[in-house]
Amino acid sequence: MAVLAQGFMHLLLGSGSGTITYANIPGVTNLNGGGFTPNKIDATDFDTPAGTREYISGPREPSPYSFDMHYEQGDTQQEAMFTAMAANTPLPFKVTLGAGGSGKQITFEAVPNLTLAAPVDGKVTSSGTLEPLAAPAREAQD
Numbered sequence: 001m002a003v004l005a006q007g008f009m010h011l012l013l014g015s016g017s018g019t020i021t022y023a024n025i026p027g028v029t030n031l032n033g034g035g036f037t038p039n040k041i042d043a044t045d046f047d048t049p050a051g052t053r054e055y056i057s058g059p060r061e062p063s064p065y066s067f068d069m070h071y072e073q074g075d076t077q078q079e080a081m082f083t084a085m086a087a088n089t090p091l092p093f094k095v096t097l098g099a100g101g102s103g104k105q106i107t108f109e110a111v112p113n114l115t116l117a118a119p120v121d122g123k124v125t126s127s128g129t130l131e132p133l134a135a136p137a138r139e140a141q142d
Contacts, residue, residue, distance in 0.1 A: 003098075011067055013077045014092030022094050025077045027070030029125075031095065034106065034136065036060035062108070062132040065095070071116065071124040081112040081128070090133055096141060103141035108132035 011031055012022040039058035048054050072078055084091045088111055095106040110130035118124045 008098055010096045012094040012096065013080060014094065015080070020092050022092075023077055025069065025081075026075055027072050027078075028067055029070065030068040031065065032067070033063055033065035033130075034095075035063045036135075037063055062135055064129050064131040065093075065110075067128045067130070069126050069128070071126050078126070081114060085112050085114055093130055099141065104138060105141045106136045106138045108134070108136035 009031060011025045011028045013025050014020040014022045037060055039060050040055040041058040042053060043056045044053045069078070080091065083089075090109040090111050092107065092109050097104045097106075108130075110132050113129045113131075114126050115128075116124065116126055
């Protein structure tokens with residue numbers, strides 16, 4: 001059965017050293033991405049059947065997450081992302097899926113990349129890209 005995304009998923013930003021405390025990033029309206037970029041290495045040799053190729057799996061890079069959010073002037077989480085982007089500093093992020101015993105979380109570090117959009121007859125929004133520095137961890141929610 002399908003699950004309604006509203007209220008089911010959240011993008012959180014971590015802070016602190018040692019024990020990381022996560023807080024919801026307000027205004028997120030869209031979140032996409034994850035997974036890995038495939039890396040096929042050609043392993044074709046003279047024993048490979050004619051007209052075909054053989055591959056082995058090579059090291060894979062984590063694929064980026066992208067998101068959209070309402071810009072909320074002065075918000076602590078959003079301002080921390082703009083500051084980290086300017087300083088090229090990685091931050092801890094968490095994506096939560098559901099809640100309770102069956103809830104999952106995905107954690108990773110990334111340097112946020114944010115762009116603003118401000119149409120004259122609309123609201124101010126930001127689009128963001130988060131490229132994980134290492135493979136994200138998917139586990140039960142804590």
